[in-house]
Amino acid sequence: MAGRLLRRAAGIVATLLVTSLLVFGSVQLAPGDPASFLLGGRSASPSAVAAIKEQYHLNDPFPVQYAKWIGGVVTGDLGRSAQFRQDVAGLIAARLPTTLWLIGYAGLLILVGGLALGALAALRRGVVDRTVLIGTGVATATPSFVAAIGLISLFSVELGWFPAFGNGSGLGGRISHLTLPAAALALTFVGLLARVTRTSMLEELGREHVEVARSRGIPGSDVVRRHVLRNALAPITTVTGTIVAGLLVATSIVETAFGLSGVGQLLVSSVTVKDFPVVQAVSLLVVLAFVGANLVVDLVQPLIDPRPSHPKGGVR
Amino acid sequence: MTPRLLEIENLDVRLTAGRAARPILDGVSLHVGRGEAVGLVGESGSGKSVTCRSVLRLLPEGAEAAGSVRVDGEDVLTMSAARLRDLRRNDVSMIFQDPRASINPLRRIGDFVTEGMRAGGMSRDDALRRAAELLESVGIREPRAALRRYPHEFSGGMLQRVMIAGALAGEPRLLLADEPTTALDVTTQAEVIAILTGLRGERSMGLLFVTHDLELAAAICDRVYVMYAGRIVEAQTAGGLFDRPRHPYTSGLLAATPRLESDRPPRGVPGRPVSLAEAPAGCAFAARCAHARPACTRDVPARREIDGAHVACLRAEELSHD
Structure with a gap:
């Protein structure tokens, strides 16, 4: 019984990991530069763009971005909404x-x-x-x-x-x-x-x-x-x-x-x-x-x- | 004169629905007295199960029945739905062929045995106490614990005992058994038969025992009816049937039974069994009968009494079967 529960829990964790990777990847891989969307189409100074990219870790390679995101998710930090300029967790x-x-x-x-x-x-x-x-x-x-x-x-x-x-x-x-x-x-x-x-x-x-x-x-x-x-x-x-x-x-x-x-x-x-x-x-x-x-x-x-x-x- | 426990008179059953329309039973008459054990023997498709089920008005879908089926003088075919439920709960119980299919696999044994008693208004505690007694009487050990178990935890033989316990719950006067041992392996068959006949004797219930096994029927029954193609062809005492079968079909069945004590190989009945729907005019057995005469295919032979035996054969008097 304990073994079955353990296997079950491992299965759930694996499912969540794989799907989180897919969820994260599909949004990242969608056409368009996330930074320009985050700016909402406004023209911005290169320094502002750089700040945005820094805030959302857009300069990091994909695995690092994912790791930072999933690390946040596990600790309850779902990131910040660009639209509402609020914590996502609070929004939801x-x-x-x-x-x-x-x-x-x-x-x-x-x-x-x-x-x-x-x-x-x-x-x-x-x-x-x-x-x-x-x-x-x-x-x-x-x-x-x-x-x-x-x-x-x-x-x-x-x-x-x-x-x-x-x-x-x-x-x-x-x-x-x-x-x-x-x-x-x-x-x-x-x-x-x-x-x-x-x-x-x-x-x-x-x-x-x-x-x-x-x-x-x-x-x-x-x-x-x-x-x-x-x-x-x-x-x-x-x-x-x-x-x-x-x-x-x-x-x-x-x-x-x-x-x-x-x-x-x-x-x-x-x-x-x-x-x-x-x-x-x-x-x-x-x-x-x-x-x-x-x-x-x-x-x-x-x-x-x-x-x-x-x-x-x-x-x- | 008090009415008989079970009296079936001239029962015709036919399917009426659409293209499947066909007769199943033709003029079946039989009776079971109080405390009497009666066998009903025939091949598959002979209508023995339909006859047995008609006593509880369990007719196939789209079937129409004519004639009468009376239990203690009350006609089962015409009684109200409420009275029918009452009869099924308290007067007549049936034991089915395959206990594994007949008992809900998702409910506890206790639910099965007590269900009828609870429907009759008995309290849960009383019903469970009585169910434990019933399980004990059919030889199930630790009946209290068994009540809480599920059907898949029992063997087929044990489950058939549970089925019998459930059938006895309403203290019926008449027990119907539709091939109750056919789905069991040989060693448990004997046990189940012993339990069934023992309890029947103790409680002096009437029994209608349906089987394809002539020897088994003769061993536990007082009288035996033999069915062929939806009609009863012979009825007599179990002993008389073996000593002096009157109908060529009965003697054919007896000759087809393999015997340990004889070197003679069993002789099968030539041809194949027919249902009532495909039976030609006249005697349905005529096509397979070694003694058939032209007259046999003209009219359905009426059932006549010869020396206490009832037989539906034109030549019953001339032929002495042994």
């Missing part, structure tokens, strides 16, 4: 709550909607199933910025139920401000989760032990809950983990569309002006979210299926 920390609220809200909508629709489709074959399939097909194919426009025009402009813009304050204000963004964010992923749930449940519905449970006089709702949905959870959990991590990326579009100042919007505005310390930090955060979500899924999986899995390589 100020915006993270809004983004986390949005992800949490959307995640809840996805989980409830996806499971309910998927279960409904699996249990009511025929018209209901086909309707859900078509509906989720459309939902999955709808880009979140299109959904955002549609939701704003219907619920903000026409009906005036929800605000179209801003973060809101207090719990009630937050929820009302985040409802439309969360719905726009959830739409695509609800369809995905519904389809995975449906497929997984249909597979479990065909199992012999489900028929045996019915033959033992167990009420239908208990059979569905304890034998069908329960056994269908493994793929549902895996997909949910990936969705939650993917939401962090998807927030960039939705936050921009709804004028929310969150991490996603920070990423978009930073990419536009090539504020690379911010882009690097947010990209690393995304990687961290995927690694974290995968870790949680892997830890939860044995609770869902107690049967011993076949470890890769078969070493115990």
Whole structure:
């Protein structure tokens, strides 16, 4: 057990190192001179350019630049934003709550909607199933910025139920401000989760032990809950983990569309002006979210299926 | 007169859905008395499993049933869904062929054994206490600990014992066993059969035992029904079946059984088994029967009683099978 945890931790560190190298490298290797972007297109004296290059270590060879950056990241120093002239860590920390609220809200909508629709489709074959399939097909194919426009025009402009813009304050204000963004964010992923749930449940519905449970006089709702949905959870959990991590990326579009100042919007505005310390930090955060979500899924999986899995390589 | 424990009368089952439409059972009648062990023997596809499952109204998808299946006089085919659940929980239990596939692999043994009792409203503690007793009665050591274990931690034979314990939880009067030992290896087969017959005797339950093994059925049953292509072709006492099989198919089956004490090699029944859907007019066995006459392919022979045995063969009186 201890050995497995150790291997697992080593794997996570290796993943983070490799991806951090890719993240750092891709921003550095992008066309254009970072110094001129940092100056924001203004003409500057050669001495000012030299000062900028010195501050961002642009004169050092790439490995040295990376080492300095990753050393800073490890100690919590993510660098300074050229755009905002602030510490990146502080910038992200100020915006993270809004983004986390949005992800949490959307995640809840996805989980409830996806499971309910998927279960409904699996249990009511025929018209209901086909309707859900078509509906989720459309939902999955709808880009979140299109959904955002549609939701704003219907619920903000026409009906005036929800605000179209801003973060809101207090719990009630937050929820009302985040409802439309969360719905726009959830739409695509609800369809995905519904389809995975449906497929997984249909597979479990065909199992012999489900028929045996019915033959033992167990009420239908208990059979569905304890034998069908329960056994269908493994793929549902895996997909949910990936969705939650993917939401962090998807927030960039939705936050921009709804004028929310969150991490996603920070990423978009930073990419536009090539504020690379911010882009690097947010990209690393995304990687961290995927690694974290995968870790949680892997830890939860044995609770869902107690049967011993076949470890890769078969070493115990 | 009190009704019989199980009385199946003229049961027809047919699939009605689309192109798969075909008959499966034709006029099946059988009965099981209180505390009686009855065997139902036939090859794969003969309809023996469908007959057995119909007692719990577990019909294949898209199937339609006519006739009646009565448990203590109550027709299973027409009863309400609520009454059916009640019957499945308390009156009739079934033991399935493959315990590994029949028990949810992700839930604990205790969940499986107590599930029916909990659905019936018993408290968790009482149900677990009773489950431990049941596991003990089927010969599982440390039943308390076993309740907390998962199916993959048990062998097939042990898991079939768990299945039997689960079937006994509702104190049924009738036990259905659908090839309960076919998926087990030979040494555990005997143990499971011993447990099954022992508990049946103790609790004086009726048993409908479905198998393809005529010898096994005769060893543990009072009476045996032989099925061929969706019809019952012969019914008589286990002893009578061996001493004097009346239907050519039964004697064919007996001759096909390999025997240790005889040097004579087993003789197979020529041809291949047919299902009811592909059976020609008349006696379904006629094409494989050495004694067939032109009349055999005209009408389906009716079941008649000859010296206490029931047989559906036109020539049953003339032929003396040995």
